[in-house]
Amino acid sequence: MINERVSYEQLLGISGCLALALLAHVTTLPLWVFAIIVACGLTRLWLARSGRGAPPRGVLIAFAALVMPLLFLRFHTFNGLVAGTALLSVTAGLKLLETKTQRDIYIITLIIYFVSLAALLEGDSFWLLAYLIGVCWLTTATLLRATSSGPAPGWRRSLRFGGRVLAQALPLALVFWLLFPRFAAPLWQIPNDSKTAASGLSDTMSPGDITQLALSDEIAFRVRFDSAAPPSQERYWRGPVLDYFDGHTWTRSTSGIGGAPPPLQPQGPAYRYTVMMEPHQHRWLFMLDWPSSWNQPRAELSNDYTLMEPEPLSRPVDVVGTSHTHVQYSEPLKPRTRMRELQQPQSRNPRTQQLAREMRSAHPDDMELVGAVLGMFRQQPFYYTLTPPKLSDNSVDEFLFDTKRGFCGHYASAFAALMRAAGIPARVVTGYQGGTLNPYGNYWILRQSDAHAWTEVWIDGHGWTRIDPTAAIAPERVESGLADAVNADDTLASRWQRKTPWFAGARLRLDMLREIWRERILDFDQDSQRKLLEMLKIPEPDGQKLVMVLGAAMALAFAWLTWQIHRELAPPSKDVTARTYARLCAKLAAAGIARKAHEGAEAYAMRVAQERPDLADTVVALCRHYSSLRYAPPSARITLGQFQAAVRAFRPKPRPRLAR
Amino acid sequence: MSSLRQAATNRLRAWAMRRHGRDSLPISIQRRRIYLLPTRFGVMLGAILGAMMIAGLNYNSNLALGFAFLMSSMAVVIMHHCNRNLQRLSVDVTPEVDAFAGREATFEFELRNGSNLDRRDIEVRCLSAAGMGNAAAQEGGTIEVIAPVAQRGVTRVHQFELRTRYPFGWFYAWTYVQGLITIYVAPSPAGTKTLPSAGAKGTGTHSEARGDEDFSGLRAYEPGVPLKHMAWKVLARGGEAAVRNYSSLAAQPEWLEWSALEGMDIEARLSQLCLWVLESDSAQRPYGLRLPGREIAPSGGAAHRFACLRALAAFGAGES
Numbered sequence: 020m021i022n023e024r025v026s027y028e029q030l031l032g033i034s035g036c037l038a039l040a041l042l043a044h045v046t047t048l049p050l051w052v053f054a055i056i057v058a059c060g061l062t063r064l065w066l067a068r069s070g071r072g073a074p075p076r077g078v079l080i081a082f083a084a085l086v087m088p089l090l091f092l093r094f095h096t097f098n099g100l101v102a103g104t105a106l107l108s109v110t111a112g113l114k115l116l117e118t119k120t121q122r123d124i125y126i127i128t129l130i131i132y133f134v135s136l137a138a139l140l141e142g143d144s145f146w147l148l149a150y151l152i153g154v155c156w157l158t159t160a161t162l163l164r165a166t167s168s169g170p171a172p173g174w175r176r177s178l179r180f181g182g183r184v185l186a187q188a189l190p191l192a193l194v195f196w197l198l199f200p201r202f203a204a205p206l207w208q209i210p211n212d213s214k215t216a217a218s219g220l221s222d223t224m225s226p227g228d229i230t231q232l233a234l235s236d237e238i239a240f241r242v243r244f245d246s247a248a249p250p251s252q253e254r255y256w257r258g259p260v261l262d263y264f265d266g267h268t269w270t271r272s273t274s275g276i277g278g279a280p281p282p283l284q285p286q287g288p289a290y291r292y293t294v295m296m297e298p299h300q301h302r303w304l305f306m307l308d309w310p311s312s313w314n315q316p317r318a319e320l321s322n323d324y325t326l327m328e329p330e331p332l333s334r335p336v337d338v339v340g341t342s343h344t345h346v347q348y349s350e351p352l353k354p355r356t357r358m359r360e361l362q363q364p365q366s367r368n369p370r371t372q373q374l375a376r377e378m379r380s381a382h383p384d385d386m387e388l389v390g391a392v393l394g395m396f397r398q399q400p401f402y403y404t405l406t407p408p409k410l411s412d413n414s415v416d417e418f419l420f421d422t423k424r425g426f427c428g429h430y431a432s433a434f435a436a437l438m439r440a441a442g443i444p445a446r447v448v449t450g451y452q453g454g455t456l457n458p459y460g461n462y463w464i465l466r467q468s469d470a471h472a473w474t475e476v477w478i479d480g481h482g483w484t485r486i487d488p489t490a491a492i493a494p495e496r497v498e499s500g501l502a503d504a505v506n507a508d509d510t511l512a513s514r515w516q517r518k519t520p521w522f523a524g525a526r527l528r529l530d531m532l533r534e535i536w537r538e539r540i541l542d543f544d545q546d547s548q549r550k551l552l553e554m555l556k557i558p559e560p561d562g563q564k565l566v567m568v569l570g571a572a573m574a575l576a577f578a579w580l581t582w583q584i585h586r587e588l589a590p591p592s593k594d595v596t597a598r599t600y601a602r603l604c605a606k607l608a609a610a611g612i613a614r615k616a617h618e619g620a621e622a623y624a625m626r627v628a629q630e631r632p633d634l635a636d637t638v639v640a641l642c643r644h645y646s647s648l649r650y651a652p653p654s655a656r657i658t659l660g661q662f663q664a665a666v667r668a669f670r671p672k673p674r675p676r677l678a679r
Numbered sequence: 680m681s682s683l684r685q686a687a688t689n690r691l692r693a694w695a696m697r698r699h700g701r702d703s704l705p706i707s708i709q710r711r712r713i714y715l716l717p718t719r720f721g722v723m724l725g726a727i728l729g730a731m732m733i734a735g736l737n738y739n740s741n742l743a744l745g746f747a748f749l750m751s752s753m754a755v756v757i758m759h760h761c762n763r764n765l766q767r768l769s770v771d772v773t774p775e776v777d778a779f780a781g782r783e784a785t786f787e788f789e790l791r792n793g794s795n796l797d798r799r800d801i802e803v804r805c806l807s808a809a810g811m812g813n814a815a816a817q818e819g820g821t822i823e824v825i826a827p828v829a830q831r832g833v834t835r836v837h838q839f840e841l842r843t844r845y846p847f848g849w850f851y852a853w854t855y856v857q858g859l860i861t862i863y864v865a866p867s868p869a870g871t872k873t874l875p876s877a878g879a880k881g882t883g884t885h886s887e888a889r890g891d892e893d894f895s896g897l898r899a900y901e902p903g904v905p906l907k908h909m910a911w912k913v914l915a916r917g918g919e920a921a922v923r924n925y926s927s928l929a930a931q932p933e934w935l936e937w938s939a940l941e942g943m944d945i946e947a948r949l950s951q952l953c954l955w956v957l958e959s960d961s962a963q964r965p966y967g968l969r970l971p972g973r974e975i976a977p978s979g980g981a982a983h984r985f986a987c988l989r990a991l992a993a994f995g996a997g998e999s
Contacts, residue, residue: 121848129723129724132727132731132750135746136734136735139742139746152746159847166845168800169813180846184760185753188752189749189752191752191755196741196748202737202739540742540745541742580755580756580759581759585710585766588796613703616769
């Protein structure tokens with residue numbers, strides 16, 4: 020059976036399953052890997068079609084020797100997830116090419132299972148899981164067809180059988196999944212794949228280079244407030260702080276990272292909330308300005324109040340944090356920090372420096388000066404646009420005096436540069452602002468289109484003060500199809516979405532489902548398991564009790580499975596009389612005298628009486644009862660209940676063992 | 680490795696023999712006597728499933744872990760299905776088998792499936808040979824196992840094995856049935872000597888012109904008589920089953936004698952006698968067999984032929 024040659028149909032089936040499993044990797048694997056596998060599959064199918072076998076071994080080895088170095092050149096390792104998947108996929112392709120017997124089909128099936136799992140390590144959507152379970156269902160049905168001797172069972176039959184096996188496996192799998200102990204930390208360091216381009220914010224900002232700001236609807240993170248949310252003008256989510264300016268580009272200076280953050284005095288109410296971060300391949304976490312506590316033990320505040328993880332975020336993280344939207348710095352600015360926050364190249368943007376000097380002499384007070392600059396943005400024809408003109412090295416000069424068009428980055432950059440030139444310490448803060456409330460799930464969605472840049476200036480006696488210059492632009496000068504400026508209460512929703520409210524509603528509902536999926540399924544961890552045990556009324560749950568509960572639940576699931584599977588052998592008979600008689604026969608069989616297929620009740624009773632005189636009376640009476648219940652007129656009968664009770668009470672001792 | 684495996688199998692077979700004693704056939708296979716192990720591919724699947732679980736745990740991916748658990752549970756379900764494929768299957772076997780040395784013995788196993796499930800790919804192993812068959816729901820099936828037999832003699836098979844890899848072939852379930860099968864291996868028919876009567880042709884009168892076809896009366900029916908000798912007309916009239924007697928059959932019987940083959944070695948003598956039995960049988964003449972200590976009175980028909988062949992098979996084994 021194992022050495023049977025595979026048929027064209029079997030090859031076609033297993034190749035199709037492999038192709039479907041690999042489809043789940045289409046975004047991560049390089050296209051030429053797919054090309055190789057498809058070429059292998061098609062070649063083998065063509066050979067089988069024309070009645071020929073696999074190509075000779077030499078050809079295969081030469082081909083493998085060609086492909087493997089290619090893979091290594093591309094990835095430099097076989098250890099990472101993507102590289103490992105690529106290696107496995109190519110192996111499957113080569114295996115397909117050399118497939119001769121059923122043995123090879125088994126191996127390809129195993130590879131399909133593993134490749135499917137690898138896809139789930141990368142993606143996390145419900146649809147991906149459903150798709151891959153579907154693929155494995157199909158693979159299993161294909162395997163059933165390939166491994167049955169004689170004519171293969173039909174597709175419908177095989178699929179039904181595979182589906183039934185999956186359905187029967189579900190309860191046991193669920194018990195495992197719910198109760199299997201999770202590790203707090205990985206067993207070994209996960210190799211960090213150089214992922215696809217990071218979306219969202221980066222630690223540099225040069226607004227002059229961007230001529231078209233694409234607003235992506237991609238979700239950056241979600242937030243749930245424990246109580247009421249702060250008003251929109253206070254919902255600033257703090258990301259990286261950029262404090263080095265070269266006249267064109269703002270960068271995060273490396274010198275600013277170390278050291279403890281200066282002490283703050285919170286004012287006003289504290290907000291407690293959970294930030295549900297999507298992975299973004301950077302180290303920072305977006306907290307409400309200004310964070311005071313958080314539950315990530317490895318995360319630390321940098322001295323400019325951005326919360327940083329030690330490693331880039333490669334998977335979703337939930338952070339529970341507390342913030343105050345109003346604070347006061349209790350210590351004066353250190354001279355070194357002041358130096359750094361005033362720095363800017365003297366040779367660049369001369370007109371800006373000239374303007375700053377003029378305004379400074381007119382407004383000696385710092386807050387007055389800030390107000391004057393914001394007034395300038397409001398009164399002069401400054402426009403908010405997502406398609407600003409390109410700016411050269413003296414970007415601030417060009418923006419303030421010539422183009423007067425830009426988005427939040429331009430305004431923050433220009434404002435901070437003006438402040439520094441006027442001798443006020445200033446820096447650019449990037450992050451997200453506002454957000455959309457999802458009324459179905461009562462949480463806020465922050466999309467990439469909510470990304471924002473604002474500034475902080477140091478006001479003596481108050482500390483770092485947030486100034487959002489973009490908010491100063493008059494609403495009538497907001498351009499390019501934007502209904503709401505960034506400072507407005509709502510997100511930058513697309514025009515179409517606003518015209519069709521039901522679409523927006525459906526989208527929010529879908530996002531709510533996604534959020535539930537994330538919270539309940541993807542984020543299921545030790546904590547959730549503890550809550551589960553608490554729900555089961557188990558006092559002081561710990562790992563040991565978890566394992567005990569797992570054992571008990573598994574025993575139950577196994578018992579159910581055994582009953583479920585063996586029940587199909589003999590579906591319970593509707594006929595109570597026959598069932599009771601069958602029970603009697605089973606008891607006698609257990610005692611060593613099984614009824615033979617040809618024996619009627621009377622003949623069987625006679626034989627039992629001969630073999631076991633001690634049981635004779637009871638068994639003969641019982642068998643006679645059965646016969647009369649079956650065949651005698653109703654008047655002559657004992658009742659069915661009596662017969663049942665008698666059979667239940669009948670406990671034959673097993674036959675004494677004969678010495679041999 | 681394979682010898683280790685062989686030794687383990689032998690231990691298990693002996694243990695099953697002691698545990699269950701001799702089974703009375705037909706036997707319905709109970710769950711507690713079905714053993715189950717993963718096949719080579721089952722072990723590979725186990726390794727892959729383990730790797731899948733470790734990957735899911737290490738990447739802390741709940742989806743991957745769930746997928747790995749689903750696949751593992753599926754393996755457990757398949758294990759149960761494999762075990763179920765044999766359970767409550769009823770099996771019977773023809774207890775006596777005739778064969779010639781150097782050829783094959785054909786064992787016929789009769790499956791009965793009283794359940795509502797199809798039993799597929801049931802393999803029966805007996806005397807290092809195997810046969811495969813199915814038994815549909817509420818039906819039966821016959822599995823033939825054809826095993827080569829080399830040695831003349833009476834062989835007893837005390838145990839045979841039912842085995843299945845269905846479904847998927849990740850696991851195999853098997854059970855031992857302690858049923859007695861007796862194989863009568865007659866000597867391989869060979870020899871150069873002609874029948875004794877042919878050698879003494881001149882003295883006999885029965886084989887002259889009257890020939891085989893001369894009808895000489897009726898006698899009572901006995902099993903094994905060639906069908907063309909049946910008196911069908913008598914039967915059709917409502918009479919007793921009778922056989923037409925021919926003068927050649929009624930004629931003097933042929934004695935196949937051990938002592939006539941003086942000077943040959945034992946097996947060659949037996950082979951010659953076997954050939955003579957077959958020749959006489961196909962010539963449809965009565966013959967008797969005389970072996971040292973054993974004499975079979977002259978007769979004809981299939982039952983007689985088998986009796987003679989079994990006597991030759993049992994020669995020298997102290998077999999009655």
